[in-house]
Amino acid sequence: MMKVFCFAIFAASLNLLLGFAGLLSFGHAAFFGAGAYVSAHVMKEWGFTPELGLLSGVICATALGYVFGSLAIRRQGIYFAMITLALAQVVYFLATQVPFTNGEDGIQGVPRGHFLGLIDLSISTNMYYFALVVFALAFLMIKRIVSSPFGQVMKSIRENEPRAISLGYDVNKYKLIAFTLSAGLAGLGGGLKSLVLQLASLSDVFWHTSGEAVLMTILGGIGTLWGPVAGAAIIINLQNYLANLGGWSTIATGAIFVICVMAFRRGIVGEIAHRLKIKL
Numbered sequence: 001m002m003k004v005f006c007f008a009i010f011a012a013s014l015n016l017l018l019g020f021a022g023l024l025s026f027g028h029a030a031f032f033g034a035g036a037y038v039s040a041h042v043m044k045e046w047g048f049t050p051e052l053g054l055l056s057g058v059i060c061a062t063a064l065g066y067v068f069g070s071l072a073i074r075r076q077g078i079y080f081a082m083i084t085l086a087l088a089q090v091v092y093f094l095a096t097q098v099p100f101t102n103g104e105d106g107i108q109g110v111p112r113g114h115f116l117g118l119i120d121l122s123i124s125t126n127m128y129y130f131a132l133v134v135f136a137l138a139f140l141m142i143k144r145i146v147s148s149p150f151g152q153v154m155k156s157i158r159e160n161e162p163r164a165i166s167l168g169y170d171v172n173k174y175k176l177i178a179f180t181l182s183a184g185l186a187g188l189g190g191g192l193k194s195l196v197l198q199l200a201s202l203s204d205v206f207w208h209t210s211g212e213a214v215l216m217t218i219l220g221g222i223g224t225l226w227g228p229v230a231g232a233a234i235i236i237n238l239q240n241y242l243a244n245l246g247g248w249s250t251i252a253t254g255a256i257f258v259i260c261v262m263a264f265r266r267g268i269v270g271e272i273a274h275r276l277k278i279k280l
Contacts, residue, residue: 002128004236005135006193011216011228012142013185018214019223020146021178022158023073024081026210027088028186030068031061033095033205035187040107040200041100050113050121050195054134057191058184064091065183066176073175085207092205106201110194127196134192138185143225145181154178186213219260221267226280230269234260 010032017023039057042048048056072083095101102108112121121127145151153174157164165171194200203209212235220231238253245252264271273280 002131002196003193004233005131006189006196007212007216007236008229008232009135009138009189009192010186011213011220011232012139012225013182013189014213015217015222015224015228016142016145016185017178017182018217019227020151020158021154021175022161023175023179024214025072025084025179025182026081026207026214027068027084027086027091028182028213029205029207029209030084030088030091031065031183031186032190032193032209032213033200033202034064034091035061035190036194036200036204037095037101037107037190038187039191040110040194043113043195044107044110045100048113049117050115050130053113053195054188054191057194058187061187061190062180062184065180065186068183069176069179073172073179085210088205088207088210092202092207095202095205101200101202104202106199107194108199110198110200112195112198121195131192131196134188138188139225139229142185146225150174150177215257217267219257219267221264221270221273221280224267224269224273224280227267227269231267234268 010028013031014025014028017025017028035057038060039053042056043050043053068084068087071087072080075083096103100107112127114120115126115130119126119130121130153164153169156167157169157171157174161171190200190204193204216231216235217228218231219234220229221227238256242252260268266274269280
């Protein structure tokens, strides 16, 4: 469940960009991995407390998101997606070269420490509730962003960008803010993951991780609040329970995804919300 919380934040951050701003990023693993590496490094090497470690990861991912967003938003559609993928591959290359990441070994044995100097997170129960609270705060933040006037402008850009421009909105400015916020939240998910699993590795910045986030969002339901959470829960649990099948696990997972896509065109949560006429 703690791993689900981490990837739910990650998928929800991508959904903020894809589902509400209409921007498909194939490079979100760069921010997830940056948050994981920075948080792990400052907690292990500098002795930062968990809250400061997560904050460091979020700040780094947010800054990286601002830089990448400034470059990527100049293009649209598939060109935007390819630029984000290319920039993420640069981050992956750097992660294999810079000394503090330890290359293929990653940063292992990350200490969980004491939250606020009081709560020992090395105890699994305490760590679980800490991860739950972080997830809840991130979810509420996303909900607030989407429900705000800023969120309504994002939706208008997604639906009809020329019209938003004609109404006087600085579209690139809104896209950049959305991209930066999404990157910061992805960094939070990565930092929490390094704390939960006590590990930051190259897989965190690999393009496959970006693909998993996209898959979680699509499977759960693009443009829904609970969709990425459901998608993350399904995929993480499939990985755990089908691991014993060896090579067949990939085939079984693919078959389940095909069935879900055929049966739930709007995603699982999206289809449920549509049929029950409620907003999820």
